[in-house]
Amino acid sequence: MRIDGTAYRTIWPDGEGVVAIIDQTRLPHDFAIVRLTSLEETAHAIRAMLVRGAPLIGAAAAYGVALALRADASDRGLERACATLLATRPTAVNLRWALDRMRGRLAPLPESQRVEAAEAEAAAIADEDVEINRSIGLHGAALIRAAAERKAQGKSLGEPVNVLTHCNAGWLATVDWGTALAPVYAAFEQGIPLHVWVDETRPRNQGASLTAWELKHHGVPHTVIADNVGGHLMQHGKVDLCIVGTDRTTATGDVCNKIGTYLKALAAHDNGVPFYVGLPSPTIDWTIADGVREIPIEERDGREVSELTGRTADGRIETVRVTPDGSPVANYGFDVTPARLVTGLITERGVCPATRDGLLGLFPERG
Numbered sequence: 001m002r003i004d005g006t007a008y009r010t011i012w013p014d015g016e017g018v019v020a021i022i023d024q025t026r027l028p029h030d031f032a033i034v035r036l037t038s039l040e041e042t043a044h045a046i047r048a049m050l051v052r053g054a055p056l057i058g059a060a061a062a063y064g065v066a067l068a069l070r071a072d073a074s075d076r077g078l079e080r081a082c083a084t085l086l087a088t089r090p091t092a093v094n095l096r097w098a099l100d101r102m103r104g105r106l107a108p109l110p111e112s113q114r115v116e117a118a119e120a121e122a123a124a125i126a127d128e129d130v131e132i133n134r135s136i137g138l139h140g141a142a143l144i145r146a147a148a149e150r151k152a153q154g155k156s157l158g159e160p161v162n163v164l165t166h167c168n169a170g171w172l173a174t175v176d177w178g179t180a181l182a183p184v185y186a187a188f189e190q191g192i193p194l195h196v197w198v199d200e201t202r203p204r205n206q207g208a209s210l211t212a213w214e215l216k217h218h219g220v221p222h223t224v225i226a227d228n229v230g231g232h233l234m235q236h237g238k239v240d241l242c243i244v245g246t247d248r249t250t251a252t253g254d255v256c257n258k259i260g261t262y263l264k265a266l267a268a269h270d271n272g273v274p275f276y277v278g279l280p281s282p283t284i285d286w287t288i289a290d291g292v293r294e295i296p297i298e299e300r301d302g303r304e305v306s307e308l309t310g311r312t313a314d315g316r317i318e319t320v321r322v323t324p325d326g327s328p329v330a331n332y333g334f335d336v337t338p339a340r341l342v343t344g345l346i347t348e349r350g351v352c353p354a355t356r357d358g359l360l361g362l363f364p365e366r367g
């Protein structure tokens with residue numbers, strides 16, 4: 001994506017043994033680049049959410065393995081790198097997928113060939129993510145266009161299509177383009193009139209701080225809303241469709257995503273609002289069928305709920321407490337939307353129902 005005329009990805013090689021990332025904990029107030037040079041720095045970047053979003057977590061882990069092997073390319077070094085990175089965050093299946101792919105590529109090689117091969121495989125994972133998301137964008141844009149044509153009722157497109165999204169599944173959550181927002185960008189580039197309701201997405205506020213920042217820089221009309229507003233908007237006909245991301249989708253179409261997604265899907269179901277999921281195939285966990293019972297839900301530090309960090313009027317970054325001292329806090333990071341509440345899965349191979357047959361129809365090699 002372009003920021004002030006400069007094209008960026010969220011992660012890129014920046015010299016020998018250096019991987020650059022956009023530090024997403026500094027957005028929307030500061031655009032800061034951080035350079036990673038080790039396994040430990042990469043693990044911290046994932047754990048502390050300098051980089052976040054399922055596909056980007058996978059790509060960052062892949063580059064982290066390459067950095068790790070520069071220090072120790074032995075079998076033990078490779079296993080330590082994969083174990084360290086796998087332990088950073090439990091929910092996004094892309095992390096396991098990327099590490100399994102790196103291990104499968106590197107374990108058969110002699111140590112002397114591993115660093116070069118690791119860097120090439122990490123770059124391939126990153127490049128593939130961009131192309132997968134570009135395709136998701138085109139398939140999803142057709143859904144937005146169809147909604148615009150329904151609103152136009154045979155006249156020329158005019159009334160904007162109102163899309164509601166939750167958290168950040170934009171280009172910042174991937175290497176580029178995004179998943180849930182890729183259709184928004186593609187439709188916007190096609191000149192389809194649209195507007196995005198941006199769930200702030202407590203407690204980490206990825207919507208307020210990342211999605212809004214992305215859409216503002218791209219010139220996409222949007223409105224930031226509190227998480228609890230979406231149902232009201234749907235009741236009043238102000239949402240034409242929802243498009244969200246996912247961190248892990250089961251072989252039967254259950255969708256794990258940022259906490260609060262399930263409640264949005266319930267409201268959409270109750271109001272007849274189509275609910276779509278941007279789903280790159282590395283985010284499909286083909287080994288499980290029951291998302292509610294089988295997907296590990298990350299629990300993070302309670303201070304993400306009890307504290308708020310922002311910029312004061314005079315430009316200082318400050319953190320304040322919003323709960324009483326001593327009040328216990330629960331901080332569940334994700335929830336699971338059962339497939340029955342999902343209208344369709346927007347994959348790089350097209351849109352399908354949220355069912356095993358739907359997914360196998362697009363990915364028959366998984367049958």
Ligand SMILES: CSC[C@H]1O[C@H](OP(=O)(O)O)[C@H](O)[C@@H]1O
Nearest residue numbers: 052053054167169173245257258
């Ligand atoms: C395209 S994956 C985006 C997905 O990842 C986010 O989680 P986090 O910011 O904690 O990594 C959120 O669930 C998004 O929908």
